[in-house]
Amino acid sequence: DTGVSQDPRHKITKRGQNVTFRCDPISEHNRLYWYRQTLGQGPEFLTYFQNEAQLEKSRLLSDRFSAERPKGSFSTLEIQRTEQGDSAMYLCASSFSGQGGYGYTFGSGTRLTVV
Amino acid sequence: KQEVTQIPAALSVPEGENLVLNCSFTDSAIYNLQWFRQDPGKGLTSLLLIQSSQREQTSGRLNASLDKSSGRSTLYIAASQPGDSATYLCAVSTLYGGSQGNLIFGKGTKLSVKP
Numbered sequence: 054d055t056g057v058s059q060d061p062r063h064k065i066t067k068r069g070q071n072v073t074f075r076c077d078p079i080s081e082h083n084r085l086y087w088y089r090q091t092l093g094q095g096p097e098f099l100t101y102f103q104n105e106a107q108l109e110k111s112r113l114l115s116d117r118f119s120a121e122r123p124k125g126s127f128s129t130l131e132i133q134r135t136e137q138g139d140s141a142m143y144l145c146a147s148s149f150s151g152q153g154g155y156g157y158t159f160g161s162g163t164r165l166t167v168v
Numbered sequence: 169k170q171e172v173t174q175i176p177a178a179l180s181v182p183e184g185e186n187l188v189l190n191c192s193f194t195d196s197a198i199y200n201l202q203w204f205r206q207d208p209g210k211g212l213t214s215l216l217l218i219q220s221s222q223r224e225q226t227s228g229r230l231n232a233s234l235d236k237s238s239g240r241s242t243l244y245i246a247a248s249q250p251g252d253s254a255t256y257l258c259a260v261s262t263l264y265g266g267s268q269g270n271l272i273f274g275k276g277t278k279l280s281v282k283p
Contacts, residue, residue, distance in 0.1 A: 080277060086270060087237075095172075095257055095273030096212070109270065128206075150268060155273060156202050156217035159208060 057160035059145050061131060063153050065166045066135055073131045074163045078147030087120055088144040089113065096144055102128060107114070135167045170195045174258055174274035181248055189243040189277045191258030192272050196236050199261040199268040203232050203243050206255045206276070215256075216243070248281045255279070 058077040066072050078085045084103050088096035099118070100110045104125035114120075117135075122128040132139055146159045171194045181187055191201075200219045204212040216225045216232040218241070224233040226283040245252060255276040262269035 087218070088271075093275070095259070095275050096271070097273070098270040101270055109264075142211075146212075148268065156200070156214050157259075158214065159212040164209070167197075 056118065057145055057158050059143075059160035059163050061163055062161065063164045063166075065143050065168060068137060068167055069134055071133045072135060072165065073129055074143055074145075075127060075166075076145030076160060077127045078145070079136055079158055082147035082158070083125070084148045084150050085122055086146045086148070087128070087130050088146065090142045090144060090162075091140075099130075132165075135137050135165075137167045140165055140167045170198075170260060170262060170272045171221060172258060172260055172272050172274040174256075174277050176277060177275065178249070178278040178280075180280040180282065183248060185244050185248050185281075186244070187248055189245070189256050189258075189278070191241040191243070191274055193239045193241075193260050193272075195262075196239055197263050199231075199263050200267065201234055201241050201258065201260050202271070203230075203241075204257040204259065206257060209253075212257065245279075248279075250281045250283050253279055253281050 060075045086101040087099040090096040098111050102122040107117045120130045142162045142164050144162045146157045148157045173192045175190045202217045203215040218225050218234040229246040234241045255278045257276045259273045261270040
């Protein structure tokens with residue numbers, strides 16, 4: 054297991070189209086997180102899963118966004134009817150929630166450009 | 169609401185200098201604190217993780233301290249090198265049901281080390 058994998062690395066889409074990103078976490082980690090980062094800002098929390106349950110969603114996650122983690126393994130983040138304001142780096146991270154808690158491990162991100 | 173502030177926003181130093189990056193947070197009820205490095209257009213690389221019960225962590229030329237009561241952390245980089253040039257992000261993990269919740273990030277310090 055080499056870390057957190059994200060696919061695709063880059064995505065260019067026309068406004069109004071739907072896009073889907075995939076994240077494969079570290080297998081021993083039971084938590085999976087999605088963050089969004091715009092230029093010059095730190096990453097902002099979107100949502101997270103513990104196993105297959107989605108436990109928390111940020112108010113940043115509008116109705117056009119949906120995330121899933123079937124069977125508690127990989128996760129997908131879908132954005133419907135993309136807008137130019139959705140252009141950002143989408144980062145996935147995983148961690149272990151047990152006593153002592155491990156740090157987060159981030160993937161390389163998916164850069165979305167909406168034209 | 170937890171807020172994380174990093175000072176300075178940017179820093180330029182000559183090669184070989186020792187330097188300190190600062191991070192402050194408003195709510196001391198954190199689970200842990202993590203320092204990350206981010207190269208332009210890339211994902212985040214974890215540098216150091218400090219649990220809330222710890223005071224400092226060291227890795228090679230890096231040393232991070234944590235003063236939870238005053239809401240401060242510092243990242244000390246010894247004998248800086250041009251390869252250290254990157255944005256350094258501080259993030260605190262909130263408490264959620266007794267275990268770690270999501271990360272709250274600062275905006276980062278952009279470090280440039282001149283040869």
